[in-house]
Amino acid sequence: MSVNLVIFGRTYLFAEGLARLLSDSVNYQIVGIACDDDDMKALLRKNNIDIVVTDHPECCSLLEAVLGTGHPKILLLSDNDKNPLLYDELKEMISKGLAGIMPKMGDSQLLKKAILKLQSGEFWIDHKTIGSILTNFNQEQKKISLTKKEKEILKYVCSGESNKSIAEKLFISEQTVKSHCNHLFKKFGVPNRMKLAIIAAKFTATSTHKSNLSTNGQLQ
Known part of the structure; x- marks a missing residue:
């Protein structure tokens, strides 16, 4: 069964490049790309979306506002080296629909593997991101x-x-x-x-x- 994907990027160049990278798979179909809130809302209302792949950290809040609790799964491509996620931020994002997170600089095979994991109902988070979040958690608690x-x-x-x-x-x-x-x-x-x-x-x-x-x- 094919899975419907939407690419939600902070820039059109990123979203378009990611769509081309993923377009050769038979496991999912890219039904659209968006680069701002209005485009994203339009795609969500017109299509039955299964997974949103995004580098936009506010994507979870946007989906929650548009669709309530029944929104698609979200795979976040994170700039964790530049803007590390805090433990509390991760908890909030998971409560709003985050189902996976991986480095934005990760390779294409890792990205495709993460999408397949979400497709099968699993949560995906890579080891590097886990280590970074736990480090930040300990640093926050020490304060x-x-x-x-x-x-x-x-x-x-x-x-x-x-x-x-x-x-x-x-x-x-x-x-x-x-x-x-x-x-x-x-x-x-x-x-x-x-x-x-x-x-x-x-x-x-x-x-x-x-x-x-x-x-x-x-x-x-």
Whole structure:
């Protein structure tokens, strides 16, 4: 079964060149190319698109705005060496339909392999991009500074303690615990206790071979 592709490029020259590169495959059909939001919206509304190949980092938001949750899979060709993706950016893009990511400077065989993986329902991300994103994730987390009290509360949150239990252990009010938790949500960029515990656990796991929580309130 042939898969319908759209090429969404930041420049027409790039989009046209990519379309020619992929035009010899019998596994998919290129139904159009676009270089601006209006052209992309028109293609989406007129065609049944399966996969969008793009170097445009805002493509996920555009598709979400046009088609809601039922939009095509997105393969992003990333300038990761020049503009590294942050961990939080990747999470948001995946939630909006990103199904694959590879270096923009990757070879044509890698690109075709990635498209076939998306076609079969798999997620594609190359090893180099994974390494870069994890490095950026660790660097971002190292910038988070916590007070002594926030460290204590974070430890109990990661252990699954309730606000009431934490308040009793630290001899403070539940409202004070809640206030500290809200500060932690903002610092770690998470919406709730579960995600706070997960991301804090991931970070401390990568930090134990260094010094965990330093005495000056800086996560190392």
